[in-house]
Amino acid sequence: MQTGSTQEGTTADPFRSGFVCLVGRPNVGKSTLLNRLVGRPVSITAPKPQTTRNRILGIRHGDGYQAVFVDTPGIHAARDTLNQRMVNYALGALADADVVLMLVEVLRGGRKTIPKADQTVLEHVRQVKTPCLLAVNKIDAASEAEVLQSLATYGAVGRFDELVPLSAQTGRGVERLEALIPRYLQEGPPYFDPDWVTDQSEPVFMAELIRQELFRRTQEEVPYSTAVKVEHLEEQAGRLTVYARIYVERDTQKGIVIGKGGSMLKSIGRAARLSMERLLGVKVFLDLQVSVLKDWSHDPRHLAELGYPES
Numbered sequence: 001m002q003t004g005s006t007q008e009g010t011t012a013d014p015f016r017s018g019f020v021c022l023v024g025r026p027n028v029g030k031s032t033l034l035n036r037l038v039g040r041p042v043s044i045t046a047p048k049p050q051t052t053r054n055r056i057l058g059i060r061h062g063d064g065y066q067a068v069f070v071d072t073p074g075i076h077a078a079r080d081t082l083n084q085r086m087v088n089y090a091l092g093a094l095a096d097a098d099v100v101l102m103l104v105e106v107l108r109g110g111r112k113t114i115p116k117a118d119q120t121v122l123e124h125v126r127q128v129k130t131p132c133l134l135a136v137n138k139i140d141a142a143s144e145a146e147v148l149q150s151l152a153t154y155g156a157v158g159r160f161d162e163l164v165p166l167s168a169q170t171g172r173g174v175e176r177l178e179a180l181i182p183r184y185l186q187e188g189p190p191y192f193d194p195d196w197v198t199d200q201s202e203p204v205f206m207a208e209l210i211r212q213e214l215f216r217r218t219q220e221e222v223p224y225s226t227a228v229k230v231e232h233l234e235e236q237a238g239r240l241t242v243y244a245r246i247y248v249e250r251d252t253q254k255g256i257v258i259g260k261g262g263s264m265l266k267s268i269g270r271a272a273r274l275s276m277e278r279l280l281g282v283k284v285f286l287d288l289q290v291s292v293l294k295d296w297s298h299d300p301r302h303l304a305e306l307g308y309p310e311s
Helices: 030-038 081-096 116-125 144-155 174-184 202-217 251-258 260-280 300-305
Strands: 016-023 056-062 065-071 099-105 132-137 162-165 227-236 239-248 283-292
Touching: 016 030, 016 081, 016 116, 016 174, 030 056, 030 065, 030 174, 056 174, 065 174, 081 116, 081 300, 099 116, 099 174, 132 144, 132 174, 144 162, 162 174, 202 227, 202 239, 202 260, 239 251, 239 260, 251 260, 251 283, 260 283
Parallel strands: 016 065, 016 099, 099 132, 132 162, 239 283
Antiparallel strands: 056 065, 227 239
C-alpha cells in the first residue's frame, strides 16, 4: 500500500537499510509501536492478546536510511493450528531480521524477575546473532523506580545492545529509539519506493480493519474464532464498494456477531467503514456478511484460503 511521497536520505553518508523485527509476548504493544514508528496505522490494535496474526511490514523512510519494521504475532504456547502458524510467522521473521527489537512491559509492584512469557521470547532471541534492542514499554503507567528496576533487570541479561524506556501509546521515549535504529542498519539501497508505508494490499488491510472492530466489540472466544476476507472491490463515481465476509466457527458465534436485529454487525461495519474512509480518503460502502466455516482455525486448507498459509 502506498501513501504520499516522503523524502529519502540527503546526507553524504552511505544509505542504510534493513529489516527490524518486533518480537515479544502477546499484547505487549508491538502493533501500537509499529504504527507510531511508521507515522500512520498499518497494523491493527485492540486491548486483547493475539490480535496480530501475520507478519505486517511498516516502512519508515528517514534521512539517509530506510527501516522496514516487521510486526509479528506474540510468541506464546500455541494450542491450535492457527496459533502454531502465528508463532511460526514470528520465529521466521526473527531468523531473517537484520535488527531485533524486543518489547517488554515495565515490571510493576517491585518485581525483580523476568516473567516466564518474556523468558520464552528471550530463549528465541538468544539464538540469533543480529543486533538486538530492548524497548521497555508502558512507562506512562509506571513509577520512575519501577522503570529503573526494569532496566536493571533486563540489562543484566546481557543480550541487548540498547535499552530504551518508552510509551508506544503516548510517544514518550520513542524519539530516542528512532535515533538509535539507523546505527544498526547495514549499508545498502532501500527495499521500497519512498511512497510505500506497508506491503499489505488494500483488500488485506480492509479485512484487517474489520477484524480490528471484531476484536474491540466482541468478547470471550468470539474474536479468536473469526476471520475476515474481502471478496470483491468496485470503484465507481468516486465511491468504493467493499464486499467482505466474516467467518466464524459455530452458529452461536454467528448470532453473536450479527447481534439482536443486526445491531452488532451494523456497529462493526460502521466503525470499519469510517476507518477505511479516513485512511483511504474515499467514500466507502461496506457490504458485510457473516458465514459459518466449521473449525476453520484447525483446518490447513481453510487457513490457507483465509490468508494463513504454512510459513
